[in-house]
Amino acid sequence: MLIVCTNKGCLQTTEAKLDKGTNEVICALCGKPIINLTEHIKRVLSGLGQIVRSAERQPFQAQCPTCKDRRDISLAGDVAHCATCSAELHLSAVFLKAFKQHLVQLEKEKKESL
Numbered sequence: 001m002l003i004v005c006t007n008k009g010c011l012q013t014t015e016a017k018l019d020k021g022t023n024e025v026i027c028a029l030c031g032k033p034i035i036n037l038t039e040h041i042k043r044v045l046s047g048l049g050q051i052v053r054s055a056e057r058q059p060f061q062a063q064c065p066t067c068k069d070r071r072d073i074s075l076a077g078d079v080a081h082c083a084t085c086s087a088e089l090h091l092s093a094v095f096l097k098a099f100k101q102h103l104v105q106l107e108k109e110k111k112e113s114l
Contacts, residue, residue: 001048003041007032019052026052032051060099062089073099 003016010030016081017026024033025042045051061070064082072083073091080089080096091099 001045006034010099017050018042060102062091
């Protein structure tokens with residue numbers, strides 16, 4: 001959805017995105033919040049998927065049923081747990097195998113850098 005930015009110095013039409021954490025619509029060009037938008041517009045942006053996505057997303061995270069968020073994984077033997085709350089995560093065998101290979105690769109890179 002195209003929205004006209006109301007910030008001084010920008011005032012351009014942009015595909016603005018909704019920041020769900022602050023419930024503000026952010027201009028894609030200047031990065032500042034666009035004010036005076038209705039809740040209806042914000043719901044439409046959310047429904048269209050025009051939301052700010054976290055740049056901090058790490059590889060091999062899983063949805064924790066207890067935390068209700070994507071969290072890092074820790075392994076105890078062959079059982080995966082949430083690194084934050086230690087809840088058991090039910091992950092596929094393929095995902096666990098790829099995660100173990102990723103850990104081995106990280107260890108190898110760590111030894112090479114020393």
